Amino acid sequence: VFSRLLLQSFRREKRRKLLAGAAITLGVAVATAMVAVATNVGDAMNRELRSYGANIVIYPANESVAGSDPGLARNVQQHFLAERDLPRMKETFWQLNIIGFSPMLPVRVKADIDSEPVTLLGTWFSRSLHASTGESRQGVRLTHPWWKIRGSWPRDDAGEALIGVRLQKKWKKSPGETIRLSGVTLRLTGTVETGGSEDDMVISDLSVAQRIAGTPGAVGQVFVSALTQPEDELAKRNPATMSPTTLEKWLCSAYAQSIAYQLQEVIPGSRAEQIRQIAQSEGKVLTRISGIMLLITLAAVIAAALAVASAMASAMLERRREIGIMKSLGASSSAVAAVFCSELLLLATMAATAGFFGGVVLARAIGSSVFERPITVQPVLFPVVLSIAIAITFAGAAVPMLRAIRYSPAAVLRGDA
């Protein structure tokens, strides 16, 4: 009789069940999608923040000068890093966090068409790199995505170059033409605009700069673009003064400082530092976005819970008569409660399962439309969502159900309750 009651209830009241089920499904779908988006937003935004480019710089430990100071041409680099050590960076603990790196070597060169010397910046554009952990592509196209190129990017090791926009105005050379710098002929493929000192430079292969400088295998500095986590109190501490357990924890956290520290360990004679303007502000933006998503998710989950609870309360209110009839036919309060509870359980389980999968689809859609990559939903979320959905279904239905059971059947059937 019990199972028949249950079955008939679903068969006969399709409209009501469908409405209540739809409320649970939609509520669960929204809650699942929001939780998935909120838990993934940090990671996804971190990748977006990489459009700021490199956030760590590595330079020779003995070199006192960081890069070229615009306006003053006094910087002659004395010490270098070795190009052959670079693949080691993709063999560290943080290899997956390192999105890309690019070596740079600035040299002063003399152009045939200009009496003043200019800077040639040697680098990798997008070169394939073999490391023991696998193959990857590295270069400025990854670490300096904000460079605005008109024309095309040069190929590596093809005697091609980019010319800074200010230098291009001065020399009146357009892409396709060739230039001669300190005896080396380079074909221009495009112009580069950064708003920085690169606008006055020629940018070509690292090997060209090494040949002109007479320093084979030498690298001036390396720019690294890495996924990092926002700085907290632990991040700011000095690793030299930490206890072994704290140091372990510090090294295993993806702070810009700890990634820099470990890069410094694998590149002999180097010092690595976070580029504070980028790294610090990234952390700030990341904390804010994750925080706001968390709070919004909370609001969404509460709204979804309220929607489900109020739908269930309404559905239960409608069925007071049914309870009255059951009781007048001799069903005990516990038997009535058992029938209704099983019905709710069945409904909640089916609707929440559908809702969870709907939420997975929704999260994927949001991921690919906002971040151009799908957001994955952790399977462990399913039992959590299911039990919360069942709990809320029961909570919503409980008060009207208990009240209906408590009333005398006569009063309910007469319509006085």
Added chain:
Amino acid sequence: LMLEPWVRFRFFLHLVLRAAFVRPGRAALQALALIAAAGAATALLNVYSDAEAKLLQQIATYGTNIMVEPLAGRALSASSLQVIDKIIGPSSIAAPLVLLDGILKGGGRVVVAATDFDRTRRLSEWWSVTGWPSRGGEALVGARSMPRPPAKNETLLLEIGGVRRPWRVAGVLTTGSVEDNRIYVAIEDLPGQTAAISAVLVGVAGKSEDIEKARSRIAASLPETEVRVLRQVATGSERVLKKSKHVLLAALTMVIITAALCIFAASSAAVFERRRDAAIMKALGASPTMVWALFVAEAAFIGAVASIPGFLLGIAAAGAISRVNFDAPLQVNWMLYPMVLAGCVAVVILSAAVPIELLRRINPAVHLKGE
């Protein structure tokens, strides 16, 4: 029943209002769902409309995004800073920079950067500084400007523009960029003729359009300069801001759908429960249109009333979110109220409309008999 239109309207109004007071429990449940839904939607709409300004403020701490330099052979006049200040307004900041060669005692050459410390400090929140200069004759020393970073309060003998004098070290500066090579001093401490401004660094708080607008206005007002947008900061901010807005919009849409669902669940059941009322009205001679109008007006009334506490609740929630997340008070957008009100009433009417169609078709005799 031929009554004056005014009397008919008053009677109609009476029925609408009575419905709310005769069945306070049902109306309260519906209103509660509405308040919660309107509150959630208001909170999110307000956070969304305020988030752009808040995030822009955060991103503004990325520092300089426009660089103003004199054309070759020209100099920037001292008044150029005031011109730029007037163009960019109080929410943005500009700092002058004078780059000079300096000679340390013992012959080491260094880059001396003279600036206005108050402005630089606001423009460069990302600098790591162990102590900012607060008095005349103090210097901020870049971590890599000297072979060995000096201790705080140490005295440096530094020659600038042919004048050698002692400078007290106020602190050491670390940025990971070119600033590390420089020794910063205050412009007013420079000897006599050396203070020709090399560049003005400008941090414009705004979107890329605002940055571009500021750039062209500065270029037009200061013809003997070159005004460049620093693409790294400008493009990065633009992209991050766009993505943040999109993800918030997705969240907003989902919360609004849930809120609408919440209202729908409460309202549709409330109307459906009243089959008996509809049947009685019809039996007393009300036309289907009259029954429909009555129920719609009732739903709209509850929706309109509930939107007020819902809106206030939402504002409070948005204020809390803003304080917790951005450490800043919320810029309340009162213009959202008409939107929330219209949304509430529309969803209530819409969710009442489905069961109302069923009510219109009710045959009073059949229903009142209980079949």
